[in-house]
Amino acid sequence: MSDPTPPVAVLAADAPLRTTPSLYPEPFASRMAGREKRPLGELFGLRNFGVNLTRLAPGAVSALRHAHSRQDEFVYVLAGHPVLRTDAGDTPLAPGMCAGFAAGSGDAHQLLNPGDEEVLYLEVGDRSAGDAVAYPDDDLQAVLGPDGRWRFLHKDGTPY
Numbered sequence: 734m735s736d737p738t739p740p741v742a743v744l745a746a747d748a749p750l751r752t753t754p755s756l757y758p759e760p761f762a763s764r765m766a767g768r769e770k771r772p773l774g775e776l777f778g779l780r781n782f783g784v785n786l787t788r789l790a791p792g793a794v795s796a797l798r799h800a801h802s803r804q805d806e807f808v809y810v811l812a813g814h815p816v817l818r819t820d821a822g823d824t825p826l827a828p829g830m831c832a833g834f835a836a837g838s839g840d841a842h843q844l845l846n847p848g849d850e851e852v853l854y855l856e857v858g859d860r861s862a863g864d865a866v867a868y869p870d871d872d873l874q875a876v877l878g879p880d881g882r883w884r885f886l887h888k889d890g891t892p893y
Contacts, residue, residue, distance in 0.1 A: 739778045745786045748773055757797065758885050758893035761873060767793030767846075782859045789815065789852040795844035797868050799875075803861040806834040808844065813852030815844040836861065841869050 748771040755762040767790035774784040789795060795808075798818060809831040817824040817832055819842045826832070826844075834842050836859075846852045866875040873893075876884045885893045 740776060743773075743776060745771065745773055748776060748786065751785075756883055756885075757873070761797060761871065764794065764797070767791070768795065780860070782857060785856045787854055787856055789813070789844065789846040789854075791846055791849050791851070793846050793852075795856075797873065798841045798843040798870050799866050799868050800839050800841040801834070801836050801858075801864055801866055803836045803864040804859050805836045806842075806856065806858040808832050808857075809855045811853040811855065813846065813850050813854075814848050815846050815852045815854065818843050818845060836864075839867070841867065 751770040751772050754768070754770075755765040757765065769788045771786040772783065773786055774782060787795065795815075810826050810828050812828055815826050817826055820840045824832075832842075834840065844852070844854070860881075862877065862879070864877040868874060872887050874886050874888055876886065878884055887893065
């Protein structure tokens, strides 16, 4: 059986939501309430990088503050006024603004929606093998396995 032919184009807002709201183990997964991701790249069979249309409800966050060892990330704000939190502090963002996070920089980042309107943004990231993710504010680390699945561990290396 072969994969279905990918579409030529779609209306991004109509793309299906990601089936698993969060890959994090508890108690972290529940902290992602109010975040919705629509994986756009997968619709077209993209393998080398991912693209998500992400919505943050008021009070929601994009992810736990994190830094990738091997994967670059990029965000482009479409609507709303998120705050970008990095090691340097908080930076207000607005529609049309973008930010990038180089692999291996160690600069942990996340987007927060402190306002009363939704935030909508595109996030793009590559899928480099051997990636690891550090979460400086939480007892968590992640390692991308050779099977392409994330393994979540405590900082002492014990699994969740």
